[in-house]
Amino acid sequence: MNDGRCLKKIFTVGNSCSSVVECFSIDWKFGWIEHIRLSDTPNDFFTLENQSDFFSIFVIDAEIRSLNLFKSVIEKFGKNVASEVVVLCEMSLTYEQQEIINEVNENTTSSVIIAANRESLDSIIECYAHLLCGESYCCVDFDDMHEWLHAGTTFMSAGSYIDAIVKNELPYMLYLQLTELKERSEKSDLEVAAINVVFLGEYISQDLFSASLAMISGSFSRDLNLSVHSNIHDSHQNGKVGFRIFASLKKKTPLSFDHNEIPPFLLA
Helix, strand or coil: CECCCCEEEEEEECHHHHHHHHHHHHHCCCCCEEEEECCCCHHHCCCCCCHHHEEEEEEEECCHHHHHHHHHHHHHHHHHCCEEEEEECCCCCCHHHHHHHHHHHHCCCCCCEEECCHHHHHHHHHHHHHCCCCEECCCCCHHHHHHHHHHCCEEEEEEEEEEHHHHHHHHHHHHHHHHHHHHHHHHCCEEEEEEEEEEEECCCCHHHHHHHHHHHHHCCCCCCEEEEEECECHHHCCCEEEEEEEEEEEECCCCCCCCCCCCHHHHC
16 A cells, blocks of 8 residues: 555646646646746746656647747756657647657657647546655556556546445446447547456455456456556545546457458358
8 A cells, every 4th residue: 555645746738728727727626737838938837856746747739839939948857857748639730740750759758648628638637646645555657657648549438436335336336337438439539449447435355355356457458458446535535436537549450350261150
C-alpha cells in the first residue's frame, strides 16, 4: 500500500483545453493537481530545479498558434522534462499541424497523444488525477499510466458508487459497468487495448478487493494491459464505495482468413 500525495501539474496552451482543465480542477475534490495556463511568453514556463517533486502533463489546442508556442517551450527544455503531451484536436489534422507535432515528437521523451474529442480528454485528465493521489491498495506508477495512455487512440470512462452497507455488490457493479463500456466501444468499432480501474470511497476488505479484481481480470483476455489501484482518503469516508474505469481503445484488428485452409467441417 502507498499513501500517494504526488503532485500532478497540468500545463495548458490554448483556450479550449484550458477551459476543460480549469472546469475539471474546480470540481476535483481530492487535491494533488495544479492547473497552470501557459501565457504567450514561454519564459513563463517553469524551472526544472524541483521537477522531481511533481509530474507534468501538457494539454495543447491543435490550433497553429498554440502548437507553435508549445514547440518553443519544448525546444528549450526538451527531453529533460518527464511528461505526457496531449493535443486536443476534434477535426482532422492539417499538414501544417502534423508537421509541428512531428517536430515536437523529436524533442520529447514521449510521443504526442491526440485527444479526438472532449470525452477522451476528460478521461485522460481524470485518470492521471487519481494516480498516486490518496492511499492505494496497489502500487501503480507513471510507467503503468504511460502504457495505458499509449495503448490506444480513444479514451472512455465509466463508474459507480454504492452504499457501503451493500459493498459486497461491488464486483457485480463492476461487471455491469465493464459490460456497458465494452458495448459502447463496439458501437464505435473499437476494442479495449488497456484498462485502468481506481477504487474510491470507503476502505474495503482484502477479500472484497480480490473478488473485484477477479471480476475485472475475468472480463478481458490475459494479455490485456490492466492496472488497478485506489484513491482512498480519510476525509472522504462518506458511507459510499465506488470505482472509476478508464479504457484506452484502439481500432478493431481485422480478422484474417487463410483461404487455403481446409474448413473444419470437411475434416470431420
